[in-house]
Amino acid sequence: MMAGNTNLNEYDTNVAQESCISDPVQAPEARFECPICLAWLRDPIQTSCGHRFCRKCIQNWLEREKACPVDNKPLDKDRDIFPDNFTRREISQQRIKCPNLVRGCLQDLSPLDVETHLLTCKFGVAKLPDNEKLRCTFVVIGCDAKFEDEPEQQRHLEQNLQKHMMLLLQAHSKFLINNSATTSTAAIAQQANFWDPPPKNEQSSAVQGNLDSNESIQALLRTLFEKIVMLEQKNREQEIIIANMSEQIAASNLAISKLPLRYCNGCYLWYITDFKNKVNQMRVNHHIMHYSPGFYTSPHGYKLCIRFNLSPKDPSYIAILIHMMKSDHDNSLDWPFSGRISVTLVHPIESFYNIKETMMTRPELEAFKRPLQDLNPRGFGYTEFALIEDLFTQGFIDNNQLAIRVHAQPV
Incomplete structure (x- = not known):
């Protein structure tokens, strides 16, 4: 079944009346059938997503819809549809019987010539004699x-x-x-x-052999050319299929990569890589801030992120703050956010040296109200959480990265 507009059946009927006439004797093979009018392809067109349509059918369709009627992929009528000459050639070589076969017309026709033939067929219903x-x-x-x-x-x-x-x-x-x-x-x-080489003992035979050989070469070249066209067509189809599959795999990988953020139950471990370089950049420009990916307190709970930057009061300290983020189910949550938030600088070797602070939310603050933007501009946390020098001297920086763990628990 075709994906797309719910008015598809009505639209398909109109297109079929305008552009194509179904063959009442022999239905086309699936590869020669237009998915819109369900008749033989007329002036075949292939889309970038690998489907074939009549030119008029797909053009009329794209005037109303901007996506493929088969898989709903976005299509541009100027960039994403191409003439399919190989399929056009194949259809022209097909043969079917005249629809007036039962009345005596035995003529073999190309599927695309049936409409024209019926206008002059002597076996048509209107022209049959009474005693036929x-x-x-x-x-x-x-x-x-x-x-x-x-x-x-x-x-x-x-x-x-x-x-x-x-x-x-x-x-x-x-x-x-x-x-x-x-x-x-x-x-x-x-x-x-x-x-076969030409005969060597007769001049006329040699000339005739050369002519036959030239004709054979020409025939062979035509065959090879058709095969090349067919292979190029198949290669193009495979490229389109591979591109579509790559997009689907990338989308699946992206969705999979976000699963831990949604199902972490509010406990998220953020690794700040290239820590030394980030600190040097923030010393030059105090407006630089780094944000973690958004994580959730539950699969359909609150969404938060961590902010790391230099303290505006004393640049020798790092500041760690929490920001509320907008999600697609905020209307089902209680606002403002109320709960307990723990922030921990994780020591890579010995947990005894971890630096941990716990804070309770304050409902009257803007930082915990329902965000109206993707990220609530107001954050809440510690502007002077730890000395940068201590992080280096006490071994918190491992492989030039710092680990921050946040645990947010709604109450």
């Missing part, structure tokens, strides 16, 4: 029965099911044998014509 008899639907495979009216024809079809099945089986077997023999003969002949 209906023929069996299986006339093409050998059933020569004729009928006065359609009820009689229907009774014949119901009563001769076994006979028609036998005729179908015989026709299928004959087709397989003839097709196999024709393909093998043509391949052998082509190879022989190309590789």
Whole structure:
């Protein structure tokens, strides 16, 4: 089923009336069928997401919608649709019977020529003489029965099911044998014509051999060219598939990477990498501040983050503050945030040396009210949490990184 607008059925009917006419005798294969009008592809177009449509169908669709009707991928009608000449060539080589087959028209047609043919077909309903008899639907495979009216024809079809099945089986077997023999003969002949050297004892034979060889080379080159086009088409399709899969994998990885932040139960460990360089930059520019990713007190709880910067009172200290962040379920929470928050500088070797402070929230402060922006600009914490020199001398900096653990518990 196609994804997209709920008015798709109504829209599809309009497009089919404007651009395509379904074949009442033989439905197209899935690869030759337009997903919008469900008929043979006319002037085939391929999208950047790997789907094929009639040119008019997809253009009309994109005038109303900006996404693929099959997988809902965003599409731009000027950049993301391309002519599909390979499919156009394949469809033009297909053959189906005239829809007036039951009335005697045995003509083989290209699917795209049926509409034009029906305008002039002498077996059309409007042009049939009064005494014209209906023929069996299986006339093409050998059933020569004729009928006065359609009820009689229907009774014949119901009563001769076994006979028609036998005729179908015989026709299928004959087709397989003839097709196999024709393909093998043509391949052998082509190879022989190309590789056999011309006779050396007759000048005329040599000239004729050269002509045959040139024709064979031309035929071989055409075949190779078609194969190259087909391979390029398949390569393009594979590139599109790989690109789509890469996007899906990247989105999945991003979602997976955020799971620990949502399910950490308010206890988050933040590693500040390249600590020395960050401190030097903040000494030059005191407005530089570093924020951790947002983490949650529960899967659908409050969202917070940690801020680290130099103390505005004494740049020899680091400041650590907590900021409330906006989430998609804030309307289900009680505001202002009320609870206990612990901040710990983690010693990489011995937990005995950890520096830990615990604070209770204050509901009257702006820092704990429901954020109206992605990040509440007001933070709450310690402006002089620890001396930077002590962090280096006491071994808190390991591999040029500092670990800060915050545990937020709503009450």
